[in-house]
Amino acid sequence: MGRKSIRIPNIERMQLTDIGNKGKAVGRYNERVVFVTGGVPGDVVDVQVTKKRRNYLEGKVINIHTSSPDRVKAKCQQFGVCGGCKWQNLDYAKQLEYKEKEVRVNLKKIGHVTPEKFHTILGSRQQYMYRNKLEFSFTNNKWLTQEQLDSGKEFSERRGAGFHIPGFWDKVLDIDICHLQPDPSNAIRNFVRDWAIERDLPFFHARSQEGWLRTMMIRVASTKEVLVLIQFKTELKAEREALLADIDKVFPQITTLQYVINEKQNDTIYDQEVITYSGPGFIEEAMPKYSEQGELRFKIGPKSFYQTNPLQAYELYKVALDMADIQEDDLVFDLYTGIGTIALFMAEKAKEVVGIELVPEAIVNAKLNAANNGIDNAIFYDGDMKDVFNADFIAKHGKPNILVTDPPREGMHGDVVQLLLDLEIAKIVYVSCNSATQARDIGLLAEKYTVRQSRAVDMFPQTHHVENVVQLVLKA
Incomplete structure (x- = not known):
């Protein structure tokens, strides 16, 4: 029993x-x-x-x-139900304090290292409306809050658009106002939702895999360019064309409007054909150069990775470049380069920058971004890091003086860490969105490296997430 x-x-x-x-x-x-x-x-x-x-x-x-x-009083009426901003009730100065503490504790307890210098965490100038990308889900069975259930009212209209409830892959909270992304984000989402409800069109149901309107991505660049991508479960051509035409008419500030017909079970678009309804198919994000003489411009499509807090991304990259302290004769490697943002940011200081990235589409964009910015001393390669970054690659390109690494949350593969130890590069700058895996990797590198500096950067106010930059210098 x-x-x-x-x-x-x-x-x-x-x-x-x-x-x-x-x-x-x-x-x-x-x-x-x-x-x-x-x-x-x-x-x-x-x-x-x-x-x-x-x-x-x-x-x-x-x-x-x-x-x-x-x-403090939370700004958002959905706070506590929506899982997007779990720290809205915590004073921002305290948010920074706890984020910095997390980084320090992880380096000490997981990595068993203490940097020679801990810089004060760099807070974000914008605590709200800082995100350049949000993804919303449509549902035919929106989540009812406890307050709504207790009201005794009947909610016959259950279609909605918003974010998934934490821990429930099939539950979506309908949202009227989100304070994370600047206008016209809220207006676009609400318009599409209301337009489809007025015409009694079917919203997606995650469990049955039925419905029409599935997800929507909105990117709003600091240049004010706007990209909208709507994902449909099935093709209803007349309804789709009518919706896209009305979006185009009502929101002239949308510079690229796209759609996907995704009939598979998951929402990811990376293996799907993206069809451009209007516009060039991308938006441009601008970032000041490190020298502050002019700017870099990056083409961003629906599948591109770009830091979601663009103003703070500039500050993050400045911290990384300060720690790199690149000289004009330096060869620099940039691991996990994405669309080349850090590599191109460093290029004006270095003799040459070599970037490596897993996603082929990202490398295509990195090369385009280099060409569009007139940068001819940055070259890019795609492939799995542990397979591309090896002894043969070093023999071909030379041993770098400085290496910058910005891996995904899982951190670096063990083979990559071992190659770094074998190469004995003079200086490594480790940028991370997961201080735990960063600490793990740095603990391994500490065999041959001194941890000189660490600085946390808050990219995601109102959440517990934090970026951290660490400088490692080869021991004498």
Whole structure:
């Protein structure tokens, strides 16, 4: 006979003391750590336990007895339901403090290193409306909040457009206003949703895989150019053409309008044909050069990776370039180069920059961006990093004086780390969006490298995510 689960009652008057896993507040109950959604360190709260594990509990705030001095009023009416901005209730100065703490703790506990110099975290000038890209999902069964359920009202219209509820791949919260992306983002999303509802057109249902209107991507560049891509599950030609024509008419600020007919089960467009309805098929993002003499311009299509906070991306790259301290005779390698943003940013200082990236389309864009910016000392290669970046590659291009690496969240492959140790490059600058895997890799590199500097950069205000830049110098 199976052992019965012991129900833990609500925890009353818990003192929250810190920030822990995935940005959740932390308290203690019967010598077990409790990760609390909706809490702020300094709060005294009642907690409903939602998950039990051997060594910890998870829960959510159901009542606040004493508010932390660091608690602020959330800007968004969807806060607490939408999973996009989980720190809106935390003072921004404290957000920065906890992000910097995460980086320091990970380097020490995971990497077993302490940089010679920790620079103060670089905060974002914009705490809202900073994203240049958002992706919305359409649904025929929108999520009803507890407030809506308690109202006793009947909600016969269940179509909506917004973000997925955290932990539910098939649940979407309908949104009228999102404070993450500048205009005309909200107006475009609401127009498309309302247009389709007025014509009684079917929205996508994730479980049954039925419906027509599926997802929408909106990119808004700092140049004010706007790209919109709508993903349909099936082709309803007359309805599609009518919708796209009306979008084009109502929003002249949209410079590229595209669509995809995606009949497969997942929403990813990277293996799909993107069809351009109007415009050149891309937008241009502008970034000042490091010297601040002129600017770089980057062509960005629907499949391109580009930092989603463009103003802060410039600050991030400045930090990286300051740590690289490139001289005019230096050969620089840029691993995981994407569309070449960091490589082209460094090119004005270096003799030559060599970029490597997994995604072939990104390298096509990197080469175009180099040509369009008149940069002839940057070359790019595509392929899996562990396969391309090897001894033969070094024999062909030479050993770099400086290497910059900006890997995905998983960090660098072990073979890449080993090659870096074997090459003994004079200086490495490690840019990361995951300080845990960065610390792991740096712990391995510490065998031959001194960790000189570290600086966190906040690219994602109102969330627990943080970028970090570390300078490593070869030991004498």
